[in-house]
Amino acid sequence: MPNLSRLSGLSRRLLAPLLLVVLATGLAGCGVNNIPTNEEKAKAAWSDVLNQYQRRAELIPNLVETVKGYAQHESEVLTQVTQARAQATSIKVDASTITDPEQFRQFQQAQSQLSSALGRLIAVSEAYPDLKANQNFLALQAQIEGTENRIAVARRDYIEAVRVYNTELRTFPGVLWANTLYRSSRPMETFTIAEEQMKAPQVKFN
Structure with missing residues (x-):
C-alpha cells in the first residue's frame, strides 16, 4: 500500500515550484516590473542626452579658436561662448539630477545659455x-x-x-507598487524649454 505521507511530501515539493511560477506570472501580469523597467529606460535616455551635450562641449574650443583666427574683433561673442561653456560643464550632473528639480533647472538653464551663445558665434x-x-x-x-x-x-x-515612467508611478496599478515595493522611486524631471527656444535668434550683418 502506498505510503501516503511520502506521496503527500512529494506532492508538496512538486507543487511549490508550480505555485512560484504561477505567482510570478500573476505579478508580471499586474505590472510589478513596469516601474524598474521604465526607470532604467529613462536613465538610459538621460545618459544619451548627457553624451550628446558632452560631445558638443568638446567641439566648442576648436570652433572658438578657428573663429578667433578670422574674427578677432568679435571678442565679446567669443568670451560669451567660452564662459557659457565653462558654466555648463561646471555643473555637477549625476543620476540624482533627474529627480532633483533645482539641479535639473540649473543644468537646463546652463545648456540653454550655451546654445544661445553658440548660435551667435556661428552667426558671426x-x-x-x-x-x-x-x-x-x-x-x-x-x-x-x-x-x-x-x-x-x-x-x-x-x-x-x-513621461512613461512618471505616468506609471501615478496610475493604477503602478501607484500600488510605487507605494509598496518601490518607495524609493521618485518622479523624474523633464525639459521645460522647447528646443526651438534654446536656439539663438538669427543675427544679420549688413
Whole structure:
C-alpha cells in the first residue's frame, strides 16, 4: 500500500515550484516590473542626452579658436561662448539630477545659455567670407549641427521615457507598487524649454 505521507511530501515539493511560477506570472501580469523597467529606460535616455551635450562641449574650443583666427574683433561673442561653456560643464550632473528639480533647472538653464551663445558665434561667420570658406570651420560647423540634431533626438527620447515612467508611478496599478515595493522611486524631471527656444535668434550683418 502506498505510503501516503511520502506521496503527500512529494506532492508538496512538486507543487511549490508550480505555485512560484504561477505567482510570478500573476505579478508580471499586474505590472510589478513596469516601474524598474521604465526607470532604467529613462536613465538610459538621460545618459544619451548627457553624451550628446558632452560631445558638443568638446567641439566648442576648436570652433572658438578657428573663429578667433578670422574674427578677432568679435571678442565679446567669443568670451560669451567660452564662459557659457565653462558654466555648463561646471555643473555637477549625476543620476540624482533627474529627480532633483533645482539641479535639473540649473543644468537646463546652463545648456540653454550655451546654445544661445553658440548660435551667435556661428552667426558671426556671415560677416567673414574667409571664415565661411575655411575648411576647418566648415567641418566643425557640420559637426556642431549634427550634434545639435542628435541632442534634439536625445531630448525627445528622454522626455518620452520620463513621461512613461512618471505616468506609471501615478496610475493604477503602478501607484500600488510605487507605494509598496518601490518607495524609493521618485518622479523624474523633464525639459521645460522647447528646443526651438534654446536656439539663438538669427543675427544679420549688413
